[in-house]
Amino acid sequence: MTGTSDGLEGVVAAETVLSEVDGANGRLIIRGRSLDELAGRTTFEDAVGLLFGGFYPDLPADIPAALGAARVEVFAEVAALDTGLLDRTPIEAMRALTARLADGDDAQVALRLLAAPAVFTAAVVRAQAGEAPVAPDAAMRHSADILRMLRGTPATKAEADALDTYLVTVCDHGLNASTFAARVVASTRAGLTSAVLAGISALKGPLHGGAPGPVIEMLDEIGEPGNARAWIEAALARGDRLMGFGHRIYKVRDPRADALKTAVRWLDARQGRLEFAEAVEAAALAILREHKPNRSLETNVEFYTALLLEALDFPPSAFTCVFAMGRVAGWLAHAREQLSGGRLIRPASVYVGPMPQKAA
Numbered sequence: 001m002t003g004t005s006d007g008l009e010g011v012v013a014a015e016t017v018l019s020e021v022d023g024a025n026g027r028l029i030i031r032g033r034s035l036d037e038l039a040g041r042t043t044f045e046d047a048v049g050l051l052f053g054g055f056y057p058d059l060p061a062d063i064p065a066a067l068g069a070a071r072v073e074v075f076a077e078v079a080a081l082d083t084g085l086l087d088r089t090p091i092e093a094m095r096a097l098t099a100r101l102a103d104g105d106d107a108q109v110a111l112r113l114l115a116a117p118a119v120f121t122a123a124v125v126r127a128q129a130g131e132a133p134v135a136p137d138a139a140m141r142h143s144a145d146i147l148r149m150l151r152g153t154p155a156t157k158a159e160a161d162a163l164d165t166y167l168v169t170v171c172d173h174g175l176n177a178s179t180f181a182a183r184v185v186a187s188t189r190a191g192l193t194s195a196v197l198a199g200i201s202a203l204k205g206p207l208h209g210g211a212p213g214p215v216i217e218m219l220d221e222i223g224e225p226g227n228a229r230a231w232i233e234a235a236l237a238r239g240d241r242l243m244g245f246g247h248r249i250y251k252v253r254d255p256r257a258d259a260l261k262t263a264v265r266w267l268d269a270r271q272g273r274l275e276f277a278e279a280v281e282a283a284a285l286a287i288l289r290e291h292k293p294n295r296s297l298e299t300n301v302e303f304y305t306a307l308l309l310e311a312l313d314f315p316p317s318a319f320t321c322v323f324a325m326g327r328v329a330g331w332l333a334h335a336r337e338q339l340s341g342g343r344l345i346r347p348a349s350v351y352v353g354p355m356p357q358k359a360a
């Protein structure tokens with residue numbers, strides 16, 4: 001291809017102070033802090049403060065209280081859930097409710113957008129199971145309230161800590177597809193809600209945020225460690241990709257996978273499931289090395305995301321929504337960074353179609 005980069009690989013499309021994906025060293029840096037330092041020690045609210053610093057000057061100092069109030073505010077939109085929406089996938093229903101929020105660019109709108117995926121996902125999952133929505137509790141930690149809104153009963157501290165670890169682990173990740181989509185929309189001055197909707201839409205695809213649901217399907221179909229090799233060989237022979245493996249940038253390790261594996265270990269009840277998953281992971285890595293010796297295909301964030309969210313009782317159909325609950329912080333920070341001096345994003349293309357015929 002002349003002058004183009006397939007999938008924009010290697011193209012630098014923005015300068016950012018928000019995060020650095022260091023693929024060669026398997027490291028993620030979020031505003032000067034390494035993920036290894038943040039994950040498991042930071043709440044989602046603290047991560048929001050870190051990402052939003054300097055970009056949302058009107059953000060209240062007490063982010064936990066402000067986010068709690070925003071959860072209560074957006075819950076009013078849950079009344080719009082109707083059978084038409086409940087027939088859709090959770091991420092489509094959650095996206096439709098999020099689209100009801102007013103566009104704008106102040107800190108209040110950003111707080112509502114931060115709260116939206118959490119509140120709407122919990123309500124959609126419950127409604128699809130025939131259960132009434134549970135109203136938010138503004139006084140609770142975001143992660144603990146998400147689990148309470150989802151299940152109707154209080155979460156343990158270990159469960160809330162595990163969900164916080166997940167939300168912080170995925171809160172930002174350089175110029176991934178959904179963040180790029182959010183920045184493109186922000187660059188047109190279309191507003192924060194539109195930028196977040198673009199992010200949700202890009203995240204939904206199986207090559208980005210849609211992979212962890214199929215990871216559970218793979219584990220369930222394999223059933224026991226002895227079946228792993230035959231199942232994986234057959235999948236690769238069909239030309240399928242193994243969900244939860246490979247990454248455009250990480251070629252040595254995906255540090256997010258390590259952080260989430262640690263968090264899964266806190267949830268004692270699922271130890272047997274973790275051991276089984278580790279056996280499948282080991283088989284998959286060995287077989288990928290045999291099949292693609294020139295590619296460095298390692299476990300990515302989605303493999304352990306699947307185990308963690310399953311252990312927290314999220315249905316696989318809603319896993320991508322939970323990804324959005326964390327990544328929305330990054331989209332909102334990137335949207336403001338884009339607006340602070342960035343130009344309209346408008347790349348060029350190379351025309352390879354036919355030219356008009358010259359008049360005879």
Ligand code: CMC
Pocket residue numbers: 007173176206207208209211240241242243244245246247248249292295297300301302
């Ligand atoms: N299983 C089997 N083969 C794979 C896989 C996989 N998971 N990933 C890449 N390959 C092969 C691919 O077939 C190709 O082989 P060849 O050149 O011989 O045809 C080669 O590796 C390179 O693939 P690519 O599609 O050019 O690489 P990419 O950088 O565009 O793909 C990826 C990155 C994440 C889309 C890909 O690894 C993939 O499809 N993985 C499975 C889906 C998945 O787990 N997605 C979650 C990604 S992590 C979340 C996030 O950060 O968004």
